[in-house]
Amino acid sequence: MLHIVNIRKNKERYISLLKVKGFDAGVLLDTLIAKDDERKLTQHKVDDLLAKGNQLAKEIGELYKLGNVKDADILKKESIVIKEDAKLLQTQQHNLENEIQEILIQIPNVPHHSVPSGVTDKDNIIIKESGFIPDLIEDAKPHWELLDEYKLVDFDLGTKITGSGFPVYVGQGAKLQRALINYFIDKNLEAGYTEYLPPHVVNKESGFGTGQLPKFEDELYKIPGDSDLYLIPTAEVPVTNFFRNMIVKKLPIKCTAYTPCFRREAGSYGKEVRGLNRLHQFDKVEIVQIVHPEESYQILDNMVKHVSELLDELELPYKIVQLCGGDLSESSALTFDFEVYSASQKRWLEVSSVSNFESYQANRLKLRYKDANGDTNLCHTLNGSALALPRIFAAIIENNQILGGINIPKVLHSYTGFDIIK
């Protein structure tokens, strides 16, 4: 959510930048500012009336103390009128505030000036390519066949107990999954992140704070009942919301968390969802940072480097892509996606998305810090996957298949306890 004060200051710039996201904000921003003007005016009137009312109440108090009931009754009548007027104006003010809020939450975050214009992922810019695309054995198989052959993941079992998109990891598959989780967390700890293990269910306020609600409610699993709880689509939601309604003392704050992630993913089909490519439940290790605004882009770079290192160590070929305006998420100002090459599918699979949200989430979260002057300002928030598991899993087994087995990347050996799947 953009801040109204900033909108006033940067209206023209915001309008042109939002065009990069394909969002026409011209009319909205004008409406917004007009309504905010009206709000200010109304508040002014309300404040004056309330001030008068407060003054009268004081005087009435004095008069009662003196035993002057007669004069007090006269002032009381006056006070009642003021109160009624104030109430009317207050209702107006609240309505205006609600209208302003409703407009604000419709407006996506303003993209960073470096974001290229474009509509789909075809317009994204490749920043870096790294690693070698492996030469596969002659009759190399896609991961879903390997999963079945080596009994690593049982999709039928998942379908039986839950539904499609909910895989069951088995034996060495389960072990490899657990190894990856531990490896990622350990690497994040080394980089100075603090580990959290949050709930996998969050309330409405949390969903609002990070921007999933109300606009993207249909992407979440909602728990029935009157409690308004949702399964988390990413650890970003609970972890970032730890800091909701806070004025934090020390920046940066670095958190990492492993959680399963739950997504409705309505309307996907075909090879997009084959095997581990797209699931309703998947495991992910997330990194989240709460930072000083002046440092956020530097820190974004650090996070990109950190994720690169993970992929380097796993010996996976990958590319880093800067998202174009049209592909950028609602809340993000700048996002780099990581895609690994899944050799037998011959496809690039997105395994991480590292974003700077600037103060867009912080404003929803009311997450602030005090600057040197003692003024409170909004923090910047960032997050990234480090990393999302299933596609890494898929790429590892596809790229490392040999005749009669699958090699495990060296860095994982101490975690898996085996160096080959047979």
Added chain:
RNA sequence: GGAGAGAUGGCAGAGUGGUCGAAUGCGGUGGUCUUGAAAACCAUUGUACAGCAAUGUACCGGGGGUUCGAAUCCCUCUCUCUCCGCCA
């Protein structure tokens, strides 16, 4: 699940209708003193909106109500604690 108690500033903790944005203590910040530090003493120390400012307004878990006036009374929701029951 049953019964009871409670929610006040960074923390602890007063305040049961009238000048309370809120005593007091601790903590934080600045200063005096000191070679330096500690101690002591003095001052200061919440957030938001409006305003150049002075200042005004709102906020004592959330929402609503009573009243000229609510931290204080009423309703409701949420959460916490204690006891009993159940349970991984």
